[in-house]
Amino acid sequence: MDKKVSVIINFHNGEKFLSQCLESVLNQEYENLEVILWDNCSDDNSKKIVTKYKDNRIIYFFSKKKETLYKARNQAISKTSGDLIAFLDSDDWWEKNYISSRANLFSDSYYDYFYSNINLYYEKKSNTKIYRKYKLPQGKIFDQLSKDYFIIISGVIFKKKLFLEHGFFDDKFNIIGDYDFMMKISKFSNGHGVNLPLINYRIHDDNFSKLHSKMFFEEYKKWFEENNINKNDIKFKKNIKFFKNKLDYLEITSCLLNKKKNLLLLKKILRHVVIIEKIKFLILFFLPKKFFKFLKK
Template identity: 30%
Template structure:
């Protein structure tokens, strides 16, 4: 099976070489690597084109500033059966694709795979695994997504055919990963790998309150739409809304 790795980038010339290297170092090499550059004005293009690897497909366009639209552009350009998301500042374990391919092969019912992560500032000093569990699982996980026990990190791998029922990322959201995961989980079991296969970079600058507000607003809209379509109960909607409201207040006034 062929993977289509999709990376969205903007002015990450100082970091993206490490990300690309972690992709091309994969033990499984049947993949294309699609990089969508959202109008960078630094040396990102130069860095990408320094890699002499025909699997890398670089597309630069005018600034959109919408991750959902950019991700959809990448998906539409893809030719692989499996879509893998990789942020332009994160790093992969060298056997990530190989291990995930084994998961898909062992059970045809698996459509979506996520896994554990480790944060880092210095890549030589990884933090402890984010999720505490040491057990893989394959189960109905909608309630876990609703209550933030499974988070929409940009690390997932899913079958492209899943989009026939789930559809693309919702372009009404700046970052539609939460909405996409909720829609996937409302109709599919999720496979979780307890091993850390992505290392996510922590940036010194804090995420702005505006970004947090966008995230919470998207969550409300997404779960409300699921409730209207009877994918979740209104009790689940209100329960999730209360939890995220408390978290929003805590973050906003901290």
């Protein structure tokens, strides 16, 4: 019998996109799944939308208190009964073969998690583009993720044992909890990548990380400092220049969005080592902020 996949959809006031998201799960070619709908204290029509679906694979939970994202995800994980766990953000959706494309490998003891390429869907323009055009790596991919983090949480299927053996998401984070978890497990566990874009990631004005660039930078800085303290982490030290570049990138981005432009910021930009990013930042520095989102894409 096929292994059960527990699909977790966390949402707070997700009525705008929830139907498309949920239907993309219920219409999967792979049928042995449960759908954990974790309603994080919504006050919109999300519950009414859920009750329209008469599918016994749906398990709905309503939190009377709005929790942080990773507390909510951890609570949802504790309710799963599947052999594998997948996450889907309520504004994203899967292709119908998202699960079935890897099902023959679910019993393979070598692989611990499964990921795919991504279709970026730009809400305003209603157009898409493939996220990464190179061949996705296999196995222990920490080094590759250090250079270019090409994974989103809505595009990963985990064997449940990873959470049971190595802990859940670190709930002190609000944005980078999935990044923290992926970087941790990718050092010692093996991933299987599919080059086909099997997940559709919606880019719109309300994307949480876009709205909270300062928080993104502060959390990443905390993550960097905590990992940098560990002198025995050889893999981290090996890739530290990439982490420093990312930290620098996030700091400049946050400053451009949230602070007044000044000479200190200009000096930070001029010291940035990635030439293409430096050019983009210089353009942004001398243009009004309204152009930022356009140029960032």
